[in-house]
Amino acid sequence: MxxxxxxxxxxxxxxxxxxxxxxxxxxxxxxxxxxxxxxxxxxxxxxxxxxxxxxxxxxxxxxxxxxxxxxxxxxxxxxxxxxxxxxxxxxxxxxxxxxxxxxxxxxxxxxxxxxxxxxFSFEDALIQAGLAPKNVIRGTNVSMFVTTKYLDSAGIFHQCPYVVSMRPYKVAVVETVREITSPFEKMHGEPLDWGFDAVGRLGIRDLRKPEYGDPIDIAEDEIPVFWACGVTPQLAISTVxxxxxxxxxxxxxxxxxxxxxxxxx
Amino acid sequence: MxxxxxxxxxxxxxxxxxxxxxxxxxxxxxxxxxxxxxxxxxxxxxxxxxxxxxxxxxxxxxxxxxxxxxxxxxxxxxxxxxxxxxxxxxxxxxxxxxxxxxxxxxxxxxxxxxxxxxxFSFEDALIQAGLAPKNVIRGTNVSMFVTTKYLDSAGIFHQCPYVVSMRPYKVAVVETVREITSPFEKMHGEPLDWGFDAVGRLGIRDLRKPEYGDPIDIAEDEIPVFWACGVTPQLAISTVxxxxxxxxxxxxxxxxxxxxxxxxx
Structure with a gap:
């Protein structure tokens, strides 16, 4: 091409x-x-x-x-x-x-x-920084989860949950991963939360069973890092x-x- | 003046x-x-x-x-x-x-x-539409609650919760209240959620015990309506x-x- x-x-x-x-x-x-x-x-x-x-x-x-x-x-x-x-x-x-x-x-x-x-755009940037997401390396789809965090309502859109994508990273590189993705403000930007305690804050049901995409294992020295996800507006349309x-x-x-x-x- | x-x-x-x-x-x-x-x-x-x-x-x-x-x-x-x-x-x-x-x-x-x-600005508009918030009529401070809904993280700001203000309204006027406050986009705009089920979605501990401001009763034909609140950035500063x-x-x-x-x- x-x-x-x-x-x-x-x-x-x-x-x-x-x-x-x-x-x-x-x-x-x-x-x-x-x-x-x-x-x-x-x-x-x-x-x-x-x-x-x-x-x-x-x-x-x-x-x-x-x-x-x-x-x-x-x-x-x-x-x-x-x-x-x-x-x-x-x-x-x-x-x-x-x-x-x-x-x-x-x-x-x-x-x-x-x-x-x-x-996709910030994934490119992560790859170029030597921090390719594990799902990219494996050729699988990223794990995506429906949360209990709701969008601030607007007009007909009410009770529409955030969908988040999750990429596992070693704790030591999370700050770098945040910095790399932060400038991509029109592509969800930096992670909205991270760590195993974020699973509770986001109301994610089961980290091993994503609602969209493929499951991915989290190694012992890794934590889940969550970004906002473009499936959110689509789910909003199904909701209302x-x-x-x-x-x-x-x-x-x-x-x-x-x-x-x-x-x- | x-x-x-x-x-x-x-x-x-x-x-x-x-x-x-x-x-x-x-x-x-x-x-x-x-x-x-x-x-x-x-x-x-x-x-x-x-x-x-x-x-x-x-x-x-x-x-x-x-x-x-x-x-x-x-x-x-x-x-x-x-x-x-x-x-x-x-x-x-x-x-x-x-x-x-x-x-x-x-x-x-x-x-x-x-x-x-x-x-304050949208409260004026509500008053002028004959929908004065109950706390304004009583001369008390609005009820404000700390939620378990977190701001999307940015730089040093992580795990900072939304604070919401609550004004009780009759179900029949909620759509009008939404429409009146919606244009005030630089003053939190329309409610982010409403109804008793929103208490759970927002993780509010006890509707009778606001973390800031004064408590207010909710009559049998009323529901709580929640707006984002200017205490949020202040609480973010205390948090980080x-x-x-x-x-x-x-x-x-x-x-x-x-x-x-x-x-x-």
Whole structure:
């Protein structure tokens, strides 16, 4: 793959419809949520109130090719939010009804699309610092847990829990890991908590049984380190989706948008 | 009292050294936190990551009279963050060591001052909508509780709990109360949770025994409504204050800065 722009062209032509992990490392990848206008207002407020769990990178109102901060994120003018992700999940009243390679028929002028930060970017930085997460080394998916920590409510979004990702690290390197991930403010930034006592604070049911992703062992000299996780906004949609009239669209997990940007501030 | 500017002049001359509740209603009042530069960087990040609990209205770096957004907040040039609050709490290593009418001797060029939003403003709006909080009607202090919901960590700030204020309301008006307080984004905005089941979600020990302020009864047709509370950053300072070298200064609770602004967006 030569450039993000040519990769997006492949997605647009439905020639790449698979996951994006490992594609063009160093380039920011983004999650997607497309909502009808009224729900979008609540969602944007939810994100403003909970920027660590729900970091908005950009949005587009009614026009599928016109992103806020477009030139900082995407270098070409052919971008289309309805086609440039490899795969889309189509939801109705909070239920997944279909997976498609584009959402041209579902998008309406009433829809607002949000690009949301994901943690792939800080994983790159950790790898480059010689602190590759164990799940990356093993080629498994990161462990993700539903917590009893709730987002600060906003509009229709009430009782929506944080989802956290967990990566085990040796105690001695936790401060370094915090420092490395801290600047990635649009990709959840530094860990929100760490240590075995954080399991209780976050109300995690069983550290060996993640609600999403794969389990990972924690060695005797390691502790769990928890970051906010991009599954949080998706779980929020399932939680209050029955209140949203009209179609909601997300990316299919793992099937992200690849941006030209290598850093988003 | 004729104007915020003449009230601040009285504070500056130490002719008013008492609380500010009921002073010039309609004008925004602000909390204060002054920190040495290094801790200030962590604190600012904490606020960015937790904007509902710790809403920064403005800051001043090294210069006690020069606020960000000065002209929007303060109409006169004689403003001085070291003298214009009625009373200051002086802290060393997280311990309160003195209360003073100014902090001229404590302020150094290394200090950064933060103005932080407080909920007085949205209480005004509730009163004007005929939904005066019960504690306002009774002339008591609002009930405040320490929760087991923790701020998303930032720098030296770790394991710092949310403090919430609680105002009882009838179920039928809760949606209206949410709508009225929602626009006050720099003053904690809409409630973060509500209902008796929120007591469990927030880990509140005993609804009849607030950790700060006065207790208030909840009638049979009422439920508790919880907002983020300006005591949160102060409790954060007590929690990690031992890690901060140098003097930290806050306003004495209830002794706020009165701004010319009537709304802060």
């Amino acid at each position: 030569t450039s993000p722009s040519s990769f997006r062209a492949l997605c647009r032509q439905e020639l790449h419809t698979g996951p994006t992990s490992g594609i063009l490392p160093g380039h920011v990848q983004a999650n997607l949520l497309i909502l009808p206008q009224q729900a979008a207002e609540s969602f944007e407020k939810l994100c403003r109130r909970n920027p660590v769990a729900c970091p908005i990178i950009s949005k587009t109102v009614g026009h599928p090719g016109k992103l806020e901060h477009h030139s900082r994120l995407i270098n070409d003018e052919s971008f289309d939010i309805r086609t440039d992700f490899p795969k889309y999940n189509i939801y109705n009243r909070g239920k997944l009804i279909e997976q498609k390679n584009n959402c041209v028929n579902e998008w309406t002028a009433d829809h607002v699309g949000f690009l949301i930060g994901c943690s 989706g029955h209140l949203i009239p009209g179609v909601v669209i997300g990316h299919t997990p793992g099937h992200m948008l690849v941006l030209d940007a290598t850093q988003v501030v | 004729t104007s915020p500017s003449s009230f601040r002049a009285l504070c500056r001359q130490e002719l008013h050294t008492g609380p500010t509740s009921g002073i010039l209603p309609g004008h925004v009042q602000a909390n204060l936190l002054i920190l040495p530069q290094q801790a200030a960087e962590s604190f600012e990040k904490l606020c960015r990551r937790n904007p509902v609990a710790c809403p920064i209205i403005s800051k001043t770096v090294g210069h006690p009279g020069k606020l960000e957004h000065h002209s929007r907040l303060i109409n006169d040039e004689s403003f001085d963050i070291r003298t214009d609050f009625p009373k200051y709490n002086i802290y060393n290593r997280g311990k309160l060591i003195e209360q003073k009418n100014n902090c001229v001797n404590e302020w150094t060029a290394d200090h950064v001052g933060f103005l932080i939003g407080c909920s 204050g031992h890690l901060i070298p140098g003097v930290v200064i806050g306003h004495t609770p209830g002794h706020m800065l009165v701004l010319d602004a009537t709304q802060v967006v």
